[in-house]
Amino acid sequence: MPEQVKLHDVTLGYDRHPAVHHLSGGIKVGVLLAVVGPNGAGKSTLFRGLVGILKPLSGSISLGGLDARDIAYLPQIADIDRSFPISVFDFVGTGLWRATGLFGGIGRAERGRVASALAAVGLTGFENRTIGTLSGGQFQRLLFARVMLQDARLIVLDEPFNAIDSRTSADLLLLVKRWHEEGRTVLAALHDLDMVRAHFPETLLFARGPVAWGPTAEVLTQENLLVAMRMCEAFDDSAAACVADQESRAA
Amino acid sequence: MSLHAALIAPFTDFEFMRRALAAIIALSLGGAPIGVFLMLRRMSLVGDAMAHAILPGAAIGFLLYGLNLLAMILGGLVAGFLVAILAGVVARSTGLKEDASLATFYLASLALGVTIVSVKGTNIDLLHVLFGDILAMDNQTLLVVAFNATITLLVLAVIYRPLVIESVDPLFLRTVSRAGTPSHLAFLALVVINLVSGFQALGTLLSVGLMILPAGIARFWSRDVSGMICVAVVAAVLSGYAGLVLSFQTHVPSGPAIILVAAVLYIFSVLFGSIGGLVRQLFPGRHLEA
Numbered sequence: 001m002p003e004q005v006k007l008h009d010v011t012l013g014y015d016r017h018p019a020v021h022h023l024s025g026g027i028k029v030g031v032l033l034a035v036v037g038p039n040g041a042g043k044s045t046l047f048r049g050l051v052g053i054l055k056p057l058s059g060s061i062s063l064g065g066l067d068a069r070d071i072a073y074l075p076q077i078a079d080i081d082r083s084f085p086i087s088v089f090d091f092v093g094t095g096l097w098r099a100t101g102l103f104g105g106i107g108r109a110e111r112g113r114v115a116s117a118l119a120a121v122g123l124t125g126f127e128n129r130t131i132g133t134l135s136g137g138q139f140q141r142l143l144f145a146r147v148m149l150q151d152a153r154l155i156v157l158d159e160p161f162n163a164i165d166s167r168t169s170a171d172l173l174l175l176v177k178r179w180h181e182e183g184r185t186v187l188a189a190l191h192d193l194d195m196v197r198a199h200f201p202e203t204l205l206f207a208r209g210p211v212a213w214g215p216t217a218e219v220l221t222q223e224n225l226l227v228a229m230r231m232c233e234a235f236d237d238s239a240a241a242c243v244a245d246q247e248s249r250a251a
Numbered sequence: 252m253s254l255h256a257a258l259i260a261p262f263t264d265f266e267f268m269r270r271a272l273a274a275i276i277a278l279s280l281g282g283a284p285i286g287v288f289l290m291l292r293r294m295s296l297v298g299d300a301m302a303h304a305i306l307p308g309a310a311i312g313f314l315l316y317g318l319n320l321l322a323m324i325l326g327g328l329v330a331g332f333l334v335a336i337l338a339g340v341v342a343r344s345t346g347l348k349e350d351a352s353l354a355t356f357y358l359a360s361l362a363l364g365v366t367i368v369s370v371k372g373t374n375i376d377l378l379h380v381l382f383g384d385i386l387a388m389d390n391q392t393l394l395v396v397a398f399n400a401t402i403t404l405l406v407l408a409v410i411y412r413p414l415v416i417e418s419v420d421p422l423f424l425r426t427v428s429r430a431g432t433p434s435h436l437a438f439l440a441l442v443v444i445n446l447v448s449g450f451q452a453l454g455t456l457l458s459v460g461l462m463i464l465p466a467g468i469a470r471f472w473s474r475d476v477s478g479m480i481c482v483a484v485v486a487a488v489l490s491g492y493a494g495l496v497l498s499f500q501t502h503v504p505s506g507p508a509i510i511l512v513a514a515v516l517y518i519f520s521v522l523f524g525s526i527g528g529l530v531r532q533l534f535p536g537r538h539l540e541a
Binding site: 051052053068069071072073075078079080081084085086087090091094097098101102103130131146150 | 291409412413415416418419420421422423425426427428430473474475476479
């Protein structure tokens with residue numbers, strides 16, 4: 001199968017400090033990949049790089065011809081103003097941006113799509129409420145409905161099941177599997193290893209760099225997890241410039 | 252005095268009152284929607300700062316051409332854009348936040364503007380610049396104000412969708428589109444244009460009032476953005492009309508009269524507004540079943 005995402009020696013970070021260090025590899029079209037690693041491993045940074053809101057410090061990421069609009073990204077800490085007076089219906093409707101753009105009308109077909117997305121996440125009946133009235137779990141359902149409407153080839157979910165009760169996460173997990181069945185490439189950063197073992201065929205165990213990458217059962221071994229814990233080094237202000245980087249530039 | 256004589260006769264009898272009313276309607280149509288977005292994006296005070304920043308430009312226009320409105324408007328536009336861009340550049344290239352750098356620039360601008368006006372003009376001129384005079388609208392100025400309102404509504408229609416999405420969820424807009432930055436800049440330009448319009452009618456210090464006060468009022472009567480915009484426009488027109496009548500009958504200066512009426516409406520809304528008004532909060536009624 002062709003590769004959807006190709007990482008060429010990617011280093012991502014902030015103020016020259018790498019959070020993802022010299023990562024190379026490919027993600028095939030249509031895989032359901034769990035990204036697992038301790039807090040601070042650089043999972044979010046990797047995702048921000050993938051969706052294009054963080055430029056790599058070195059290396060490159062190719063997306064197999066995907067446009068920014070073909071990517072749906074659900075950030076871990078969404079910068080959403082929940083006090084903004086917008087209804088659930090309109091908010092989810094913004095997921096149609098790819099189809100409607102600046103001026104495209106929202107006709108009967110689009111309304112139907114919004115309604116069915118809301119139904120799929122169990123928010124039917126909430127259409128006219130403002131987003132500020134939703135609970136945490138309901139809000140996560142709302143964000144999933146929007147991802148659904150984005151109809152993207154590549155879906156990137158950053159810790160989508162944090163602080164969500166088991167029933168909600170079970171419902172949302174069903175959606176994730178549906179996207180997988182529809183042939184979309186789905187990446188999810190997760191902490192619940194039992195969930196990963198049960199539902200995600202492939203796993204990238206990650207701590208600034210890859211510890212292991214492949215079929216979930218082979219990746220999530222006790223030994224690998226210990227290595228990942230150790231590799232999560234602290235940010236050091238007096239660190240020297242990376243040598244591998246100079247070599248690759250010289251080459 | 253009959254009701255007709257008090258409320259309608261000033262406008263049928265005097266042309267300057269009709270012009271003033273026309274200017275108020277144009278200002279309300281353009282400024283009130285901008286005010287709603289300023290409020291929702293927590294930029295109310297940024298609008299205020301920008302209003303001060305316009306002063307030196309208008310003052311230079313005054314210095315060169317005297318009380319020529321077009322020259323003052325042009326100067327104001329240039330100064331407004333300059334300060335907006337400079338403040339943006341300083342905020343982006345240094346650690347200073349945008350509000351702090353804007354505050355610096357507008358204080359400096361205000362000082363510069365007052366200095367320039369007092370070098371040449373009298374205290375009366377200074378008062379005119381600071382508080383405007385909507386009763387002295389000539390054809391040219393009225394056209395400029397109407398033109399600005401038209402431009403505002405057209406541009407707002409174009410950038411409405413990205414502007415709303417950027418206000419709610421900027422990260423989402425960044426991942427699906429590049430329209431965020433251009434629409435934000437266009438919005439800032441609209442703020443400047445409307446302040447310059449309001450400058451003529453209400454002066455530097457109060458021109459932002461016809462934008463922000465109606466927006467604050469609208470927040471207490473509507474739950475969604477389009478409803479707020481409608482309420483804000485109506486509130487602005489109402490304050491303008493009542494302010495003009497008040498000013499005509501009592502000889503209070505027109506600009507402050509308009510803003511005072513808006514302030515009274517605002518206090519009424521805070522108390523009795525159907526959404527989050529204080530009285531509603533004090534007597535909420537019994538809680539519902541579900």
